[in-house]
Amino acid sequence: MTLVLQLAVAGLAIGSVYALIAIGVVLIYKCSGVVNFAQGAYAMVGAYVSYALLRAGLHPVLAIIGCMVVLGGLGSLTERLVLRPMLKAPLVAVMMVTLGLLIVARAACLIIWGPDQIAFPKVFPEGAISAAGIFVTYNYIAAGILALVLSFGFLAMYQFTRIGLQQRCAADNTRAALAIGIHVSNQVSIAWAMSAALAGLAGTLLATLNGLSLDLAGIGMIAFPVIVVGGLSSLFGALVAGLLLGLLQSFTDGLLSPVLEDFLREHTSIYSVGALQQVVPYALLVLMLLVRPQGLFGRRGTERV
Amino acid sequence: MRLRHAAAILALTLAGALPARAQVSVCIWGTITGPDALVNGMSYGIRDYLESLNQTKGGIAGQKVNALLLDGRYKLDEELKIYRRCVDQENAVFISGWSTGSVKALSDQITQDGVPFITQSYASEVLDPKKFPYIFMAGPTYEQQMIIALRDLAAKGGKRVVIMHADNEYGRGPVNVIRQSGVVNQLGLQLVDTVEFRYDAQDLTAQMLRVKSRKPDMVYIQASTPQAIVILRDAAKAGLAGKLFIGNLYTISPTIPEQLGEAAEGFRAIQAYQFYGTDIPAMKQIEAFGAKAPIEKKDMYYMKGWMEGIAIAAAVEGAIKQNGGKVPADIKQFREAVRQQMEAQTKLDDGGITPPLDFSNHQGFVQARIAEVNGGKYVPVGDWIDAR
Incomplete structure (x- = not known):
C-alpha cells in the first residue's frame, strides 16, 4: 500500500507538469487550429532562461516570473514573426514550421549551454516528509502543488475573466468574435504568449525535479497523447489527462513492469519488458482514438473550419 | 565556455568539410553532443596527446598526425557512417570508436577492413584476439x-x-x-x-x-x-x-x-585510471600541453584518452620505424604493421595513468x-x- 501511495504521489507530481504543457498546446489549438510541436522547445528554453536568471542571483520567485515573461514574449514573437505570415498556408505546413522551431531552439541551447546535463539551482527547500512509510521530498510536493494551482488558476482565468471570455469567443467563432469587435489576431498572439509562458514554467518545474538538459525538449512529445486523451479542445481535459498519464507511467514502472517481468522470468526466457513506460502514453492514445476519438472531455465532431 | 562550445561545433563541421593532409591519420569518434557527452573526455584526451606530439616532436616519427575528432552523437547510424568515412575517405591508420552497439555491429567489418581499432566500450564480446584481431581495449571489461x-x-x-x-x-x-x-x-x-x-x-x-x-x-x-x-x-x-x-x-x-x-x-x-591532477609523470605532460591549448575535460576520462593516445602513437611509431622511417605507401600494409606493433607492446609506460600496458592479449591491463x-x-x- 505504501508503494502504491508513493507511486501515486510521484505520478501526480510529474503528471501535473504534463498537464501544464498540454494546457498550452490545447490553448493554441483552440485559438488557431495549430498543433504546436514547439511546446517542448518552450519548456526547454524556459528552463534554461530560469537557470540563467537564477545563476545571475535572482530570487527564485523573480526568476520564475522573469522566465514566464521572457517566454511569453517569445511565444508572442513566434506568432507575430513566424505564424502570422503563414495565415493562409496549409495547417500541415504551419505544424511543420513549429517542428522546425523545436529543432532550431534545441540547436541554439546546444550552442549556448553545451550538451551536458546541468544541475539546476535549488528553487525549493531541501528535505523530505516521511510519514506512514511514505517518503516525499519537498521539491516534489512544491512542484506538484505549484503546477496544479497554476493549472486551476489558468482554467479559472480562462473561464471567469474578460480576457478569458475574449479568448473563448475567438476560439469558438472567429467571425462572430470579429463582428463584436474582438481583435482576433491579438487574441491568437495572447494565446501563444500564455502557452509559451506556461510551458516555460513547466520546463522550470521539471528541471527542479529532473535536472536540466537538452532532452527536456522531449517533454513536448508527451503532451500529444495527453491532449488526445483529454480531448483536443478541452483545457480541463488536458489537466485531467496529464495527471492520468503521470499516474499511469508511475504505476507502469513501479508495479506493472516488475509483476510482468517476475512472471516472464519465471515462465519464459524473456527477462525484461524493456522501458514499458514509454509505450503507455501511445498505447493509451491508440485506445482512446479507437474507443472515444473525441477524448475524455472533447465534443464529438470537434472540427475547425 | 559558450564560445568554446560554438567553436567546437564549428570546428567539427569544418573538419567534415576539409580533406586530411597528413600522412598519418587517426580517427576518433565520440559523443560530442549526445546523451553521454559527460564522459567524452577520452576523445579529447587521444586528440590532445597526438596534438602534443605534433607540437613538441613534429608528430610521430617526424610525420604530422591528423587527429580527427568526430561526433557520433550516440546514434548507431551516425557512428556507422563515421566509421566508413574514417576507413575509406580519411585513410585512418587507427580508429577510436564509441558505443557498445556500434562496436558490436562493426566487429566483423573491422576485421574485414583490417583497421586497428581501440574500443571505448568494455563489452567482453568484442575482446577476442582470434576472432577480432584488430580490436583493442584498454581496461577491465x-x-x-x-x-x-x-x-x-x-x-x-x-x-x-x-x-x-x-x-x-x-x-x-x-x-x-x-x-x-x-x-x-x-x-x-x-x-x-x-x-x-x-x-x-x-x-x-x-x-x-x-x-x-x-x-x-x-x-x-x-x-x-x-x-x-x-x-x-x-x-x-x-x-x-x-x-x-x-x-x-x-x-x-x-x-x-x-x-x-x-x-x-x-x-x-x-x-581503472588515475584521476586528473594526480601527481604522476603523465600529468606533467598534460599540464605542459594545457599551458598552450585549452583542455576540454579535466577528468579521469581525459587521462584514459591520453593513455590511449600514447598506445596508438607508440604502435604507429613502431610501424614507421620498421619501414625504415617512412610511412608505408599502402594503407593496408600500414594498418597491418600498426596492428602487429600494438600487439607487440607488452610493457608500455603511459606515465603512471595505468600499470604498464600489455596489448599482447588486446586488453592492455585489467587492474x-x-x-x-x-x-x-x-x-x-x-x-x-x-x-x-
Missing part, C-alpha cells in the same frame, strides 16, 4: 568491473543485488553475460531484480521505488554518468542512500558529486579498484585489484 563490485559485496556479507541497466547493447549485453554465467550465485549472492531503463531517461522515481521494494544490499549501475545522476537523484527522492549504489567506470565523473551534492555521498564506482564519493570527491576505498 564491464563484466570484470561488475564482478569486482559483486565480490566486494560478498566480502562484506551482503546478499541481495539489484542491477540497473540502460535499454541498449551497452546496458543489456554485459548484464546478460553476468546473469547467464551464474557468477552471482557462485559468490553466494542473490540477484533479486534487474531494472531496465531508457538511456535518455529523465525521471526514474518509480523505478527507484521498485528498487526500494526489493530491499537490496547493493544496486549496480551498468550505465554512464548522465544516467547515474538521474538514478542517484531519484534514489534520494525515494529515500535510498547513495552508498547503496555502485557503478561501472563510466560513473566516476566529478560531475556526479558536483551536481548531486549530498545525494552522491557514499556512491561508489569502479576506477581496477573501488572509489567512493566522500566529501564531494572520489576517494579510493580499496587496493588495486587484478580484475581477472
Whole structure:
C-alpha cells in the first residue's frame, strides 16, 4: 500500500507538469487550429532562461516570473514573426514550421549551454516528509502543488475573466468574435504568449525535479497523447489527462513492469519488458482514438473550419 | 565556455568539410553532443596527446598526425557512417570508436577492413584476439568491473543485488553475460531484480521505488554518468542512500558529486585510471600541453584518452620505424604493421595513468579498484585489484 501511495504521489507530481504543457498546446489549438510541436522547445528554453536568471542571483520567485515573461514574449514573437505570415498556408505546413522551431531552439541551447546535463539551482527547500512509510521530498510536493494551482488558476482565468471570455469567443467563432469587435489576431498572439509562458514554467518545474538538459525538449512529445486523451479542445481535459498519464507511467514502472517481468522470468526466457513506460502514453492514445476519438472531455465532431 | 562550445561545433563541421593532409591519420569518434557527452573526455584526451606530439616532436616519427575528432552523437547510424568515412575517405591508420552497439555491429567489418581499432566500450564480446584481431581495449571489461563490485559485496556479507541497466547493447549485453554465467550465485549472492531503463531517461522515481521494494544490499549501475545522476537523484527522492549504489567506470565523473551534492555521498564506482591532477609523470605532460591549448575535460576520462593516445602513437611509431622511417605507401600494409606493433607492446609506460600496458592479449591491463564519493570527491576505498 505504501508503494502504491508513493507511486501515486510521484505520478501526480510529474503528471501535473504534463498537464501544464498540454494546457498550452490545447490553448493554441483552440485559438488557431495549430498543433504546436514547439511546446517542448518552450519548456526547454524556459528552463534554461530560469537557470540563467537564477545563476545571475535572482530570487527564485523573480526568476520564475522573469522566465514566464521572457517566454511569453517569445511565444508572442513566434506568432507575430513566424505564424502570422503563414495565415493562409496549409495547417500541415504551419505544424511543420513549429517542428522546425523545436529543432532550431534545441540547436541554439546546444550552442549556448553545451550538451551536458546541468544541475539546476535549488528553487525549493531541501528535505523530505516521511510519514506512514511514505517518503516525499519537498521539491516534489512544491512542484506538484505549484503546477496544479497554476493549472486551476489558468482554467479559472480562462473561464471567469474578460480576457478569458475574449479568448473563448475567438476560439469558438472567429467571425462572430470579429463582428463584436474582438481583435482576433491579438487574441491568437495572447494565446501563444500564455502557452509559451506556461510551458516555460513547466520546463522550470521539471528541471527542479529532473535536472536540466537538452532532452527536456522531449517533454513536448508527451503532451500529444495527453491532449488526445483529454480531448483536443478541452483545457480541463488536458489537466485531467496529464495527471492520468503521470499516474499511469508511475504505476507502469513501479508495479506493472516488475509483476510482468517476475512472471516472464519465471515462465519464459524473456527477462525484461524493456522501458514499458514509454509505450503507455501511445498505447493509451491508440485506445482512446479507437474507443472515444473525441477524448475524455472533447465534443464529438470537434472540427475547425 | 559558450564560445568554446560554438567553436567546437564549428570546428567539427569544418573538419567534415576539409580533406586530411597528413600522412598519418587517426580517427576518433565520440559523443560530442549526445546523451553521454559527460564522459567524452577520452576523445579529447587521444586528440590532445597526438596534438602534443605534433607540437613538441613534429608528430610521430617526424610525420604530422591528423587527429580527427568526430561526433557520433550516440546514434548507431551516425557512428556507422563515421566509421566508413574514417576507413575509406580519411585513410585512418587507427580508429577510436564509441558505443557498445556500434562496436558490436562493426566487429566483423573491422576485421574485414583490417583497421586497428581501440574500443571505448568494455563489452567482453568484442575482446577476442582470434576472432577480432584488430580490436583493442584498454581496461577491465564491464563484466570484470561488475564482478569486482559483486565480490566486494560478498566480502562484506551482503546478499541481495539489484542491477540497473540502460535499454541498449551497452546496458543489456554485459548484464546478460553476468546473469547467464551464474557468477552471482557462485559468490553466494542473490540477484533479486534487474531494472531496465531508457538511456535518455529523465525521471526514474518509480523505478527507484521498485528498487526500494526489493530491499537490496547493493544496486549496480551498468550505465554512464548522465544516467547515474538521474538514478542517484531519484534514489534520494525515494529515500535510498547513495552508498547503496555502485557503478561501472563510466560513473566516476566529478560531475556526479558536483551536481548531486549530498545525494552522491557514499556512491561508489569502479576506477581503472588515475584521476586528473594526480601527481604522476603523465600529468606533467598534460599540464605542459594545457599551458598552450585549452583542455576540454579535466577528468579521469581525459587521462584514459591520453593513455590511449600514447598506445596508438607508440604502435604507429613502431610501424614507421620498421619501414625504415617512412610511412608505408599502402594503407593496408600500414594498418597491418600498426596492428602487429600494438600487439607487440607488452610493457608500455603511459606515465603512471595505468600499470604498464600489455596489448599482447588486446586488453592492455585489467587492474581496477573501488572509489567512493566522500566529501564531494572520489576517494579510493580499496587496493588495486587484478580484475581477472
